[in-house]
Amino acid sequence: MFGIIIYSCATIYDLYNFGGGLIGKVLVLTLNEQEERMIDKIISAIADHISLEAVQTIPVPASRMSFPGLEIKQSQHRVIQGGEDVNLTRLEYNTLVFLASNPGIVLTRTQIFEAVWSMDSDSCHSNVGSVICNLRKKIEPDSKNPTYIKTVLGVGYKFSG
Numbered sequence: 001m002f003g004i005i006i007y008s009c010a011t012i013y014d015l016y017n018f019g020g021g022l023i024g025k026v027l028v029l030t031l032n033e034q035e036e037r038m039i040d041k042i043i044s045a046i047a048d049h050i051s052l053e054a055v056q057t058i059p060v061p062a063s064r065m066s067f068p069g070l071e072i073k074q075s076q077h078r079v080i081q082g083g084e085d086v087n088l089t090r091l092e093y094n095t096l097v098f099l100a101s102n103p104g105i106v107l108t109r110t111q112i113f114e115a116v117w118s119m120d121s122d123s124c125h126s127n128v129g130s131v132i133c134n135l136r137k138k139i140e141p142d143s144k145n146p147t148y149i150k151t152v153l154g155v156g157y158k159f160s161g
Contacts, residue, residue, distance in 0.1 A: 065100050067161030070139060070148060072100055081139050091116060092135045095128075099149060099159035108156040132157060 063075040071080040074097065079086040088096065094116045099107065109128040117127070136143040150158050 065097075065161075067100070067148065069141070070161070072097060079139065082141075086138050088135070088138060089131075091131050092138065095131050096135055096139070096149075099157060100161065103159045103161050106152045106155055106158045112156065
């Protein structure tokens with residue numbers, strides 16, 4: 001017998017059919033590259049002894065984004081600015097990741113709101129503006145003259161790394 005420690009994320013979901021009956025369980029793992037290689041070795045070692053069904057993996061976006069003076073470590077849910085950890089709220093972090101994942105692309109307030117808040121809204125402008133303002137105070141060397149998150153007047157924002 002052996003034990004496996006997964007440092008990232010493991011979640012078990014109940015799998016139901018359309019009639020509402022439980023038909024099994026699904027284990028969803030979120031792994032970094034080193035953990036994935038370890039799991040592949042374990043599966044190879046035990047494949048002859050148990051029946052395994054292959055499933056398609058879902059590609060995960062880049063786990064690390066680096067820009068001059070700013071680093072986003074998605075696998076650790078961390079933001080580092082000037083060598084220091086930056087404490088962000090969930091909305092600030094998700095907004096930063098969304099913008100940084102689309103560098104140079106102008107995103108409207110509505111696009112940002114729908115992606116980060118995961119809902120439609122006609123009156124999202126003040127919410128997005130507040131989060132951007134707070135985010136700039138935390139990650140920009142000079143929040144009044146932003147380096148990373150630029151305002152495109154009358155349209156929205158773009159990330160310039």
